[in-house]
Structure formats: structure tokens, C-alpha cells
Amino acid sequence: MSDPQLIRIGARSSPMSLAQVERVRAELAAAHPGIATEVVPFTTSGDRWSGALVELGGKGAFTRELDQALLAGTIDLAVHCVKDVPGDRPVPAGTVFAAYLKRDDLRDALVHPGGLSLDRLPAGSRIGTSSVRRVAQLAQRWPELEPVPIRGNANSRLAKLDAGVVDALLLAVSGLERIGAQDRITEILTVEQMMPAVGSGTLALQCRSEDEAVVEAVGALNDAETFRQTTAERMLLHVLQGHCNSPIAAFATTEHDGRLSLRARVFSADGKTTLDAHEWDRNALALGTSVAATLLRQGAHEVINAIPH
Numbered sequence: 001m002s003d004p005q006l007i008r009i010g011a012r013s014s015p016m017s018l019a020q021v022e023r024v025r026a027e028l029a030a031a032h033p034g035i036a037t038e039v040v041p042f043t044t045s046g047d048r049w050s051g052a053l054v055e056l057g058g059k060g061a062f063t064r065e066l067d068q069a070l071l072a073g074t075i076d077l078a079v080h081c082v083k084d085v086p087g088d089r090p091v092p093a094g095t096v097f098a099a100y101l102k103r104d105d106l107r108d109a110l111v112h113p114g115g116l117s118l119d120r121l122p123a124g125s126r127i128g129t130s131s132v133r134r135v136a137q138l139a140q141r142w143p144e145l146e147p148v149p150i151r152g153n154a155n156s157r158l159a160k161l162d163a164g165v166v167d168a169l170l171l172a173v174s175g176l177e178r179i180g181a182q183d184r185i186t187e188i189l190t191v192e193q194m195m196p197a198v199g200s201g202t203l204a205l206q207c208r209s210e211d212e213a214v215v216e217a218v219g220a221l222n223d224a225e226t227f228r229q230t231t232a233e234r235m236l237l238h239v240l241q242g243h244c245n246s247p248i249a250a251f252a253t254t255e256h257d258g259r260l261s262l263r264a265r266v267f268s269a270d271g272k273t274t275l276d277a278h279e280w281d282r283n284a285l286a287l288g289t290s291v292a293a294t295l296l297r298q299g300a301h302e303v304i305n306a307i308p309h
């Protein structure tokens with residue numbers, strides 16, 4: 001099949017999103033020097049709304065408008081953080097994830113202007129994060145710290161931190177690297193301290209399924225191990241059927257012998273209950289299903305449904 005001449009890429013206008021699109025353009029240019037790319041800017045409902053995301057009426061606040069533009073044919077490619085893609089339902093009909101880029105750092109980081117770590121922060125320190133997963137893990141390990149809801153893109157959160165609205169921020173290492181703010185990191189949290197969300201650090205490239213030339217061209221950017229890991233993580237999320245307020249953490253890695261390892265935790269909102277599972281398998285779908293089943297046997301549905309949503 002012949003290469004498409006032009007690929008129009010839909011991008012949210014935040015600095016992080018634009019950096020992600022520039023990475024995609026660079027990788028596409030290296031793989032297919034003959035294909036031109038064009039960036040089509042978007043503002044999604046998740047970007048416009050500064051309140052709690054749960055009030056936006058369902059998941060996909062950062063992906064819905066891009067899905068619609070893809071299906072309407074005004075763009076050919078959407079770049080998503082896998083972390084922002086709802087996991088309890090299939091990818092929208094008529095679209096396909098044609099590639100997962102090689103995963104970046106999947107850990108979370110603390111940004112504290114005074115340079116302290118979470119263990120050293122004084123009691124009552126206000127930690128800016130709206131992630132139920134991070135809030136539950138803060139409550140579990142650092143109950144004396146005070147999570148404070150904060151929204152907006154990472155740059156605006158850093159500006160709020162500098163203005164003294166909060167004392168510190170929890171943000172993804174990969175996101176801070178993408179906006180060139182890695183020098184603001186004061187502590188990188190271990191996966192044991194702060195288990196990452198499904199899809200952390202991974203970008204997915206979404207195309208129209210019928211657009212075979214684009215699917216094939218974009219497929220050249222796929223990283224095979226990231227694909228396996230993401231498949232296992234998203235299968236777990238699909239089987240657990242979490243809602244948008246579910247504190248679920250999970251990450252897959254590839255062992256030296258080629259098997260996948262998948263660790264997952266489900267937390268109660270107050271962090272007092274933690275369900276934990278860790279299994280290995282060569283088959284990503286079987287592994288995601290099995291780890292989810294283990295968590296369900298431990299009572300994951302009860303823990304998930306006890307949280308208002």
C-alpha cells in the first residue's frame with residue numbers, strides 16, 4: 001500500500017500535548033520521510049472545565065472531541081495518553097489504536113519548592129492532586145499530609161504551586177519531562193510508595209480503522225513490549241470495570257525471560273484497605289484477566305462500589 005501524503009494530527013493545546021505531538025511527528029518523519037504532517041489544535045471538555053472531572057458526565061473528557069473529529073474525518077490521527085483513555089469500554093467503534101510508542105518513565109514525582117521528600121514534609125502540608133489513586137495512596141502512607149484538589153494542565157499547576165496555592169504537587173515524571181520541567185522534581189516516588197495508573201507514561205496513536213494506509217504507516221512507530229504491557233494493564237482495567245473515581249493502580253513490566261509481570265492494587269478512598277496482586281504470564285490478555293480475577297476474589301467490586309461515583 002502506498003504511503004498517505006499528509007497525516008492531520010489532532011492535538012490538545014496544552015504544552016504537554018503539543019510536546020507529545022512533536023514526538024509523534026519526529027518519529028513519523030524518521031520512519032516515513034515522504035509523509036507530511038499537520039497539527040490541528042483542539043480544546044476538549046476536560047481542558048475547558050476547571051471543576052471536578054466526575055461532574056463532566058462520564059469518562060473520556062480528554063478524548064471525546066478527538067474521537068468525534070477522527071470519525072468525522074477532520075483529522076487522521078489522535079495522540080492520547082493511555083492513562084486518560086477510559087478502560088472499562090472498548091476503543092470507540094471505527095477507530096483503532098494503531099501504535100503504542102515506547103513507554104516513558106511510569107513513576108510519579110513530588111515537586112516541592114523547598115526540596116523536601118514526602119516523608120519529610122511537615123504535617124498539614126497541602127499536596128495538590130485530583131487523582132483518586134494518588135489521594136488514596138497519600139492517605140495510606142502519609143495520612144498527616146493534606147491532599148488538595150487541583151486541576152488544569154501541568155504548567156498551570158506549577159504556576160499555582162509557585163503562587164502558594166498548594167505546598168507541593170504530585171505529577172507524573174513523564175509529563176514533567178515532556179514540558180521540560182524535570183528540574184522541578186524533588187523526589188521520584190518508587191512504584192511501591194505510589195503505584196502508577198494503568199497506561200502511565202505511554203502514548204497511544206489512534207486512527208480510523210478503515211484508513212488502512214494511515215494505520216500501516218503509523219504502525220511502524222509501535223513498540224512491541226509497550227504494546228504487550230499496555231494490553232495486560234488495560235485488560236485488567238476492563239475486567240475490574242472501575243468507575244472514574246476508582247483508585248486502581250497497576251503496571252506491567254517485561255522480565256528477562258520474556259514473561260510479563262503485572263502488579264495491581266485497588267484502594268479504598270481512605271487508603272485503609274489495599275488489595276494487592278502480582279502475577280506473571282507470557283500472554284498479556286490472560287495475565288490482565290487473571291490479576292483482575294484475583295483482585296475480584298479479594299473483594300475489589302465491594303471496595304470499588306463503596307466509593308461514590
Ligand SMILES: NCc1[nH]cc(CCC(=O)O)c1CC(=O)O
Nearest residue numbers: 081083171172174175200201202
Ligand atoms: N491525568 C492527566 C495526565 N495524563 C497523562 C499525564 C502524564 C503522562 C503520563 O503519565 O502518561 C498526566 C499528568 C499527570 O498525571 O501528572
